[in-house]
Amino acid sequence: MLISRIRPALRSHSTRSLSSRAANILSALDIPTTGDVNGVYDGEWKGAGDVVESICPSTGEVLARVKTASPEELHVALGKASDAYTFFRNVPAPQRGEILRQIREALAAKRSELGALISLEMGKIKTEGVGEVQEFVDICDYAVGLSRMMNGRVIASERPGHSILEVPNPLGVVGVLSAFNFPVAVYGWNLALSLAAGNATIWKPSPTTPLCSIAVTTIIARVLEQNGIPGAVAGLVTGDNNAGAAIVESRDVPLVSFTGSERVGRIVGKTVQSRFGKVILELGGNNAAIVMPDADLKMAVPSIFFGAIGTAGQRCTSTRRLYLHRQIADEFLERLQKVYTRLTPGDPLEEKTLLGPVHSAASIGIYENAVQHLKDIDANILAGGSRYAAADISASHLHGGYFVQPTLAVPKSADPADALWQTETFAPVLNCAVFDELEEAIGWNNAVPQGLSSSLWTRDVRNVGKWIGTGGSDTGIVNVNVGTSGAEIGAAFGGNKSTGWGRESGGDAWKQYVRWSACTVNFSDAAPLAQGVDFSV
Structure with a gap:
């Protein structure tokens, strides 16, 4: 992906033709709309290295050539x-x-x-x-x-x-x-x-x-x-x-x-x-949401939907795994499938748009590989499963963009040891499984290498105690009746295990x-040693 975006620095005097849409945004932030853009600042702006193209994922337009x-x-x-x-x-x-x-x-x-x-x-x-x-x-x-x-x-x-x-x-x-x-x-x-x-x-x-x-x-x-x-x-x-x-x-x-x-x-x-x-x-953040039978589904469905498709599934805290209690699984999936099928892609700059593109051609490849694997293992794909066709995108200027259908799937195996569940897919793909006991779902939540974010939907305080306690979720962010994504700045943000502990x-x-320094200050007239050590001379 990176190599395709780099051009020799000999093009430093190039000009470019920008759409008015892009030119207005760049101009408002004092970014040059003609010629190459300096990409180094150390007290002065410069750039004598390779030229990197910034590409708009919505349209495929080259926004700028940046001198690195x-x-x-x-x-x-x-x-x-x-x-x-x-x-x-x-x-x-x-x-x-x-x-x-x-x-x-x-x-x-x-x-x-x-x-x-x-x-x-x-x-x-x-x-x-x-x-x-x-x-x-x-x-x-x-x-x-x-x-x-x-x-x-x-x-x-x-x-x-x-x-x-x-x-x-x-x-x-x-x-x-x-x-x-x-x-x-x-x-x-x-x-x-x-x-x-x-x-x-x-x-x-x-x-x-x-x-x-x-x-x-x-x-x-x-x-x-x-x-x-x-x-x-x-x-x-x-x-x-x-x-x-x-x-x-x-x-x-x-x-x-x-x-x-x-x-x-x-x-x-x-x-x-x-x-x-x-x-x-x-x-990485291979994040899971768990929904108990006492959960408020009116809250849980839209929150999990946002967790899965917000930023086109490209947040580190995006919901990748969904574990549903058997008592509510069918109803929940029916509701979730409806909001998935109503979703349409659009220009991310338009206020009413809820789904923009994935970021790059490489992101398209990640998505397509994941969807193909689901098809290969005969998963039940309830929504999505391919790129959007041009006919599905009303605005013609978006036909060159990287738009994919958010995918909702139920694999046949819920074994957390399967690669499907162990691996983070950085794309809008949500895999679902059904459980019978909270302890089983917590075990599935914890069975992956990553440990960034997790979410439990319940109204039972006993479930909350299990979830946030010693035998509960092992992630760095452990939410209750809140989705996996959308953290506030007041708490430390980060994950455990292969997420890095940062x-x-x-x-x-x-x-x-x-x-940090530990400083011992003696303001007395004697110099005793710690631990009662006697070293008299």
């Missing part, structure tokens, strides 16, 4: 980030909070425009795009308050006249490698906490969503400049895997936050840890972005 980072520019950007950190760590934390407040205001002023760009370049519907920007705004609010509350601890000492302190200090440069499905919010989670902690960040976005990163960085860079802060405090390097590798391998980047596949996450984790760096991994956003996630 050359190896030399990567080296320079990392050096400038280190220098910027040395400056920024000395800015008092409440002043860092004020800068975050200004970033928050600047982002909020462009919330609708950024949301439209996310829809244009990533493909999610407009309300989800705007909601993603709102996540960035919200985490900035959170980090502003956090800048005055990043507290350590005072611990009682066993020695008279001594105190023990646990002290957080700025860590260094934080590398953020984000994925295409949330091209703005995931960076926001990391940037806000990183800046509050006194760090510099360097961002390597997905090579298929460079314009979102350029637009966000442009907004942030203006705020930094107005405050006399080096631009490399929030640097950007677009590019392919080589750009990501440069950050992951750099000893000048003590913390790397990576969002992506389990396969690549394993490589990132090993590489960072081999140099004794810190790593935050947000990887935590971002709220809760205690900020503690990963600082350097």
Whole structure:
């Protein structure tokens, strides 16, 4: 997929013909609509590497050709980030909070425009795009308050006249490698906490969503400049895997936050840890919803429907597995099948659209492989099962887009050891199975390698206790009467097992972005040893 989007940098003087739809969105965010676009920022905009094409998944239109980072520019950007950190760590934390407040205001002023760009370049519907920007705004609010509350601890000492302190200090440069499905919010989670902690960040976005990163960085860079802060405090390097590798391998980047596949996450984790760096991994999410016979189906059906088809099934928290109690399985599937069959694709920029495209041609391949496997094993496909034909898409300008039918299927086997259930399919495919006892469903929920999000639908407090207790769901996000997707920023976000154990956003996630020191202070006139050790001389 990536190679097909890269063109030699000799085309740096090319021009392009944009639709008015795309041109208006880019212009509103000060992204050039002619010529190539610089995709590197370290205090100044540049780009001497390969040219990456940004393609609109709704239409197939080439939105821009972005000049990515050359190896030399990567080296320079990392050096400038280190220098910027040395400056920024000395800015008092409440002043860092004020800068975050200004970033928050600047982002909020462009919330609708950024949301439209996310829809244009990533493909999610407009309300989800705007909601993603709102996540960035919200985490900035959170980090502003956090800048005055990043507290350590005072611990009682066993020695008279001594105190023990646990002290957080700025860590260094934080590398953020984000994925295409949330091209703005995931960076926001990391940037806000990183800046509050006194760090510099360097961002390597997905090579298929460079314009979102350029637009966000442009907004942030203006705020930094107005405050006399080096631009490399929030640097950007677009590019392919080589750009990501440069950050992951750099000893000048003590913390790397990576969002992506389990396969690549394993490589990132090993590489960072081999140099004794810190790593935050947000990887696969093979998420399950369980519906008990006492559940309110009027709540459960639309929530599970959104969990399965929101962002065209390309959220890390998308619902992939649905376990239905035998008593309500037929009724639930009948209701769910009806909403699936009523769904129609459309332009994600239109307010009434609920289903946009998948992100790329590679996403089409993932979907088609999954559907073909369901057909090969003779699963009962209740809805979907193929790409949309042009006749199914009313707007002619969308005929070149990547539109697929959300698929609802009931495989014959519910054995959680089967590859069908063990593997995350990053597409709008929901597989269903029927259970008899909650303990059985919890076992199925926990039987997969991934552990990001899970959801139980019930009105029985005893079921809730089992679900969130010691023998319950083993995922990082454990919901009750709430779908698997759509987390708020206040709690730490992340998963367990092969999802990577990383935590971002709220809760205690900020503690990963600082350097901790235990400091014992002796303010007495004697120097006794701990544990009563006597070493008199």
